[in-house]
Amino acid sequence: MMINGQKLAPAAEVAVQLPESKAASDNISGTMSGPLVGASGGGTTAAMRPFGRKAEVMHVLLRLLCIITSVAALSFMVTAQQSSTISIYGFMLPVQSKWSFSHSFEYLVGVSAAVAAHSLLQLLISMSRLLRKSPVIPSRSHAWLIFAGDQVFAYAMISAGAAASGVTNLNRTGIQHTALPNFCKPLQSFCDHVAVSIFFTFTSCFLLAASAVQEVMWLSRSKY
The missing domain is CATH 1.20.5 (Single alpha-helices involved in coiled-coils or other helix-helix interfaces)
Incomplete structure (x- = not known):
């Protein structure tokens, strides 16, 4: 140089x-x-949180509603009991009905309790993550786990509601070609409690299905 x-x-x-x-x-x-x-x-942050905070709040709200409906289904069923009299061939006979007399009603109580416990656990986990401003669904494995749980409990609630509906319909219509009457006339309060319980059972099933759909959408958008 x-x-x-x-x-x-x-x-x-x-x-x-x-x-x-x-x-x-x-x-x-x-x-x-x-x-x-x-x-x-x-x-990486976008992949771990494919939905915004509003969608995560909606997820938590679905869990809360599912707890309310499943507890309502459980409460109305376990309080379904009544004693009365009924006329058969002109004879007045005492009748008593209680939810524990039917296996279908017992099944509905058990499934409703399990769904309430499942929803409460998921609500606590989701709320803690939401308050820490962390993703409500942290990974694909977690999403698959709660998706499977929601699916299983949704089908269980459908079967419990269907079984209880069959028994309730029999109580309302009686058995044709026999003297077995409509038991819901003298046991109106009992049948009303059962009907409300079945309504909340199917509502819980719908909420579980909505949660499962949201988890499928999360899985379709997430890469991790």
């Missing part, structure tokens, strides 16, 4: 070139630690 007609030593030439090389290195390092890393972190 020549300056004013004089040749510099190799060490001086290196000293002149060194700042330029350092600046280029700093520029590359700044590019890697700035926009590239920031873009990668944002992409």
